[in-house]
Amino acid sequence: MALNEMHAEAVAGVVDRVVARYRRDPSCMVQILREVQEACDWISPEAIDRLQATLGVPRTKIEGVAGFYSFFYLQPRGKYRVLFSDNITDRMLGNQALIERLCNSLWVEPGKVSEDGLVTVDTTSCTGLCDQGPALLVNNRAIGRLTSDRIDQIAELIRGKVPVAEWPAEFFAIDDNIRRSDILLASELQPGDALRAARARAPSDGLMASNMRSWREGLPTGLGGPAALLDEIKRANLRGRGGAGFTTGLKWEACRNAPLKAGAQRIVVCNADEGEPGTFKDRVLLTRQADLVFEGMTAAAYAVGATRGFLYLRGEYRYLLDHLNGVLARRRAENLLGADILGIPGADFDIEIHLGAGAYVCGEESALIESLEGKRGTPRNRPPFPVTNGYLDQPTIVNNVETFAAAALIALNGGDWYAAIGTKHSAGTKLLSVSGDCARPGIYEYPFGVSVRQVLEDCGARDTQAVQVSGPSGICVAPAEFDRVIGFEDIPTAGAFTVFDTSRDMFEVARNYVHFFQHESCGFCTPCRVGTSLLKNLMDKLHNGCGSPYDFAEIEKLNQLLQAMSHCGLGHTACNPVLDTIAKFRPAYEQRMMQQDFTPAFDLDRALAEARQMTGRDDAAAHLSTEHGGAA
Amino acid sequence: MSLTFTLDGKTVPFTEGQTILQAASAAGVFIPHLCYHPEFKPHGSCKLCTVKVNGRQTASCTMRAAPGMDVESETEEINAERRALTQMLFVEGNHFCPSCEKSGNCQLQATAYHLGMMSPHFDHFFPNRAVDASHPDVLLDFNRCILCSLCVRASRDVDGKNVFALSGRGIKTHLIVNAKSGRLADTDFALTDKAAQVCPVGVILQKRKGFAVPIGERKYDQAPISETVTEGK
Numbered sequence: 003m004a005l006n007e008m009h010a011e012a013v014a015g016v017v018d019r020v021v022a023r024y025r026r027d028p029s030c031m032v033q034i035l036r037e038v039q040e041a042c043d044w045i046s047p048e049a050i051d052r053l054q055a056t057l058g059v060p061r062t063k064i065e066g067v068a069g070f071y072s073f074f075y076l077q078p079r080g081k082y083r084v085l086f087s088d089n090i091t092d093r094m095l096g097n098q099a100l101i102e103r104l105c106n107s108l109w110v111e112p113g114k115v116s117e118d119g120l121v122t123v124d125t126t127s128c129t130g131l132c133d134q135g136p137a138l139l140v141n142n143r144a145i146g147r148l149t150s151d152r153i154d155q156i157a158e159l160i161r162g163k164v165p166v167a168e169w170p171a172e173f174f175a176i177d178d179n180i181r182r183s184d185i186l187l188a189s190e191l192q193p194g195d196a197l198r199a200a201r202a203r204a205p206s207d208g209l210m211a212s213n214m215r216s217w218r219e220g221l222p223t224g225l226g227g228p229a230a231l232l233d234e235i236k237r238a239n240l241r242g243r244g245g246a247g248f249t250t251g252l253k254w255e256a257c258r259n260a261p262l263k264a265g266a267q268r269i270v271v272c273n274a275d276e277g278e279p280g281t282f283k284d285r286v287l288l289t290r291q292a293d294l295v296f297e298g299m300t301a302a303a304y305a306v307g308a309t310r311g312f313l314y315l316r317g318e319y320r321y322l323l324d325h326l327n328g329v330l331a332r333r334r335a336e337n338l339l340g341a342d343i344l345g346i347p348g349a350d351f352d353i354e355i356h357l358g359a360g361a362y363v364c365g366e367e368s369a370l371i372e373s374l375e376g377k378r379g380t381p382r383n384r385p386p387f388p389v390t391n392g393y394l395d396q397p398t399i400v401n402n403v404e405t406f407a408a409a410a411l412i413a414l415n416g417g418d419w420y421a422a423i424g425t426k427h428s429a430g431t432k433l434l435s436v437s438g439d440c441a442r443p444g445i446y447e448y449p450f451g452v453s454v455r456q457v458l459e460d461c462g463a464r465d466t467q468a469v470q471v472s473g474p475s476g477i478c479v480a481p482a483e484f485d486r487v488i489g490f491e492d493i494p495t496a497g498a499f500t501v502f503d504t505s506r507d508m509f510e511v512a513r514n515y516v517h518f519f520q521h522e523s524c525g526f527c528t529p530c531r532v533g534t535s536l537l538k539n540l541m542d543k544l545h546n547g548c549g550s551p552y553d554f555a556e557i558e559k560l561n562q563l564l565q566a567m568s569h570c571g572l573g574h575t576a577c578n579p580v581l582d583t584i585a586k587f588r589p590a591y592e593q594r595m596m597q598q599d600f601t602p603a604f605d606l607d608r609a610l611a612e613a614r615q616m617t618g619r620d621d622a623a624a625h626l627s628t629e630h631g632g633a634a
Numbered sequence: 635m636s637l638t639f640t641l642d643g644k645t646v647p648f649t650e651g652q653t654i655l656q657a658a659s660a661a662g663v664f665i666p667h668l669c670y671h672p673e674f675k676p677h678g679s680c681k682l683c684t685v686k687v688n689g690r691q692t693a694s695c696t697m698r699a700a701p702g703m704d705v706e707s708e709t710e711e712i713n714a715e716r717r718a719l720t721q722m723l724f725v726e727g728n729h730f731c732p733s734c735e736k737s738g739n740c741q742l743q744a745t746a747y748h749l750g751m752m753s754p755h756f757d758h759f760f761p762n763r764a765v766d767a768s769h770p771d772v773l774l775d776f777n778r779c780i781l782c783s784l785c786v787r788a789s790r791d792v793d794g795k796n797v798f799a800l801s802g803r804g805i806k807t808h809l810i811v812n813a814k815s816g817r818l819a820d821t822d823f824a825l826t827d828k829a830a831q832v833c834p835v836g837v838i839l840q841k842r843k844g845f846a847v848p849i850g851e852r853k854y855d856q857a858p859i860s861e862t863v864t865e866g867k
Contacts, residue, residue, distance in 0.1 A: 062811070523804040535805045
């Protein structure tokens with residue numbers, strides 16, 4: 003019998019323990035499923051039986067949620083679940099050969115459970131270790147800097163059934179690779195100082211914040227702090243660091259002014275679902291500056307009058323959980339979280355950490371809130387927006403990790419200080435996650451306004467052909483544009499900065515990104531669900547050497563449709579990498595064209611590949627000669 | 635003062651809280667849609683009902699009407715996009731109208747006719763989807779599912795049963811039923827359920843009732859879909 007068969011009673015015991023810890027609250031479904039799976043290796047029908055009984059929710063809801071997230075398994079998987087990060091940077095560092103090596107060594111096919119139930123080897127979207135790839139996750143623990151030797155060691159440990167917890171610690175060492183520090187990364191903030199500064203600050207004349215409500219409705223007046231802090235955030239001209247660049251002060255003010263229903267509270271959510279391929283700065287901020295982030299969240303709670311906070315941490319960063327919970331515990335002990343923070347009566351706020359489970363779309367704020375509520379991570383219909391109707395229909399702000407860290411410094415030093423850094427339209431600094439073809443990949447913190455050329459020089463990039471800024475949903479910058487600058491007025495970015503030298507095939511870069519979007523589309527709306535698959539098929543058609551100008555027109559049409567009809571940003575941006583690379587690197591596409599007009603996608607010989615595999619044949623007689631089938 | 639907005643140049647009245655689609659239907663103006671049903675909370679997923687509001691595209695089933703809105707619906711541009719969405723739904727599943735019991739009563743087929751869809755255009759996905767014939771009275775043919783979630787909403791909100799849900803993600807999104815076995819026979823689903831009545835395509839079919847009305851005399855054979863849809867019908 004497979005190793006991951008547990009007795010029904012044992013499964014029930016696990017489920018009961020987990021469900022009790024989450025107070026039988028179905029809105030914690032994603033967390034409950036995660037913990038059940040961590041104990042049982044998969045979410046078996048028996049586990050769902052027990053969840054249904056103890057949570058009182060229908061089986062369809064449990065299976066619907068579990069089926070949405072890549073890291074939840076409704077079918078038995080191996081005792082060891084190896085997921086190779088499959089970002090373009092991992093590919094450039096040779097992950098394909100390493101996957102093959104591990105599969106051969108363990109006698110397992112990618113995506114399938116080994117016959118003894120011991121192991122599965124599969125791929126996953128970017129795991130945020132692009133500066134130290136190729137990378138993989140084994141049972142949610144991250145391993146970077148893979149080499150053939152390391153792969154052989156891993157195969158040996160799996161064959162020997164050594165528990166992952168007993169694997170050599172150096173396997174799991176993650177480097178911060180901080181190459182350039184500025185105000186955020188160099189901050190030596192003493193926990194509590196920013197909050198004390200915010201409280202002490204009296205509202206200035208010409209107050210920009212529109213009201214004087216303090217932490218919680220009904221508090222005695224005379225506390226100028228919350229309104230004054232909001233004022234400083236506005237003065238700082240702080241804009242969201244998640245990529246969209248919404249003005250933070252406006253968001254906070256809208257939440258603060260949103261009416262509260264009886265029994266409701268305001269919510270602060272930190273979006274640490276850093277899923278954009280090529281981005282890893284939040285990982286480093288949370289590793290090195292967790293206090294700064296939590297202090298920023300607490301300051302935000304102070305400004306908007308929130309009493310409950312969440313950090314939504316991507317599942318790929320599971321290994322940061324103990325560290326982050328430790329920081330939260332210390333802050334509670336120091337009275338920086340909990341009841342009457344810093345002795346301010348009624349100043350109650352605490353933060354809990356929720357983990358994602360492998361769904362990029364949950365980085366979209368309303369999808370993130372759905373996931374926090376224990377549902378499928380489908381973006382909501384808007385309006386209404388989260389600032390009025392967010393978590394459990396309560397006023398909610400969702401901000402990026404870096405935004406909160408910046409907010410803490412603004413609380414400490416004031417808005418004018420912050421606004422003086424960077425450019426006129428882009429105040430402050432930006433963390434760039436630099437990876438790809440350069441000598442010094444890692445984290446670079448620059449004041450806004452730095453040129454692409456400067457970053458390339460600093461990171462030791464040579465013969466650069468292109469830089470993908472802000473990941474697949476961002477833009478592809480060609481050498482003629484290297485004097486453009488990072489900032490909301492020119493190239494806005496969530497922080498990914500992926501470098502490609504002249505040896506790289508930009509078509510394959512775009513194809514990797516298209517596969518990413520297809521994998522991560524939530525499937526809610528027709529244009530994105532079907533359109534990303536059609537786009538993937540078109541790119542694979544070109545890859546297979548069957549491309550034609552007709553296909554360019556098809557891509558252009560799909561782009562228009564996805565832009566116009568998609569439900570959220572994922573669909574809107576899914577064609578970007580293709581359109582950008584067609585515009586700027588057309589020869590990479592043209593060399594794949596077999597005919598001038600039209601070539602069908604169907605290739606008879608390719609269609610027989612499965613039959614060849616089943617019969618174990620690959621000789622000449624098992625192939626058909628075709629007019630156009632190019633090399634795969 | 636009565637509230638109005640403009641739809642393709644025509645003045646349409648609405649009441650507070652109505653969506654664009656609801657107000658249009660009440661005024662007898664047809665906007666193509668598949669996942670919308672007047673008796674259920676709008677879902678906003680099929681995107682067929684997309685219109686341009688003040689130049690910006692949005693789903694009319696979820697967008698509340700507001701005074702003075704300038705809404706475009708019947709334009710060549712928008713209808714071309716709707717046609718492409720319909721084609722996407724056709725190639726995503728396995729739709730063979732000539733042999734389908736729902737032919738003539740099918741909203742997907744009728745919408746395709748309405749939009750002048752002459753071919754599927756895109757390459758077919760030909761997904762492998764099993765049928766579920768376990769239930770004594772009802773056949774589930776998932777090949778035709780367009781993921782509109784009307785059965786999900788009907789079972790949850792009207793029948794109070796939660797027989798159906800969507801699981802999976804992306805192109806692998808699929809309908810599931812509320813049974814450990816995954817079979818409809820092992821749920822409390824009944825032919826009298828609201829959920830048995832709402833499928834706009836041919837997934838949920840009554841057994842032993844095939845072709846009771848001959849093809850040629852069915853709902854959309856009588857009149858095109860654009861003439862059959864008014865609020866509440």
